[in-house]
Amino acid sequence: MTPCRKCGACCIAPSITTPMPNMPNGKPAGVRCVNLNDENLCTLYGRPERPTFCSGWKPDREVCGKSFVQAMKNIAALERQTAFEHQEPRSEQV
Numbered sequence: 299m300t301p302c303r304k305c306g307a308c309c310i311a312p313s314i315t316t317p318m319p320n321m322p323n324g325k326p327a328g329v330r331c332v333n334l335n336d337e338n339l340c341t342l343y344g345r346p347e348r349p350t351f352c353s354g355w356k357p358d359r360e361v362c363g364k365s366f367v368q369a370m371k372n373i374a375a376l377e378r379q380t381a382f383e384h385q386e387p388r389s390e391q392v
């Protein structure tokens with residue numbers, strides 16, 4: 299199992315669409331979650347208010363890479379891929 303280096307990238311790079319304490323509208327991609335403390339630890343960890351999305355993130359060599367910058371790039375790419383996959387097809391205008 300890949301150990302977490304606590305870089306905080308997975309709490310900054312992705313968007314979170316569900317409401318959570320201190321961020322009632324969720325979190326846009328690239329914005330640091332306000333529930334992440336100065337040590338890059340989640341202040342909601344273990345609490346029921348923590349978004350399910352967050353619990354699903356696990357350290358992964360492919361995603362985390364070897365640095366914070368690599369992790370940010372990899373997660374941003376996943377974010378774009380997911381957004382593309384969820385787009386509705388445009389209706390053709392005649």
Ligand code: SF4
Nearest residue numbers: 309331333334340352
């Ligand atoms: S709620 Fe916690 S785990 Fe989720 S993005 Fe914020 S700091 Fe990270």
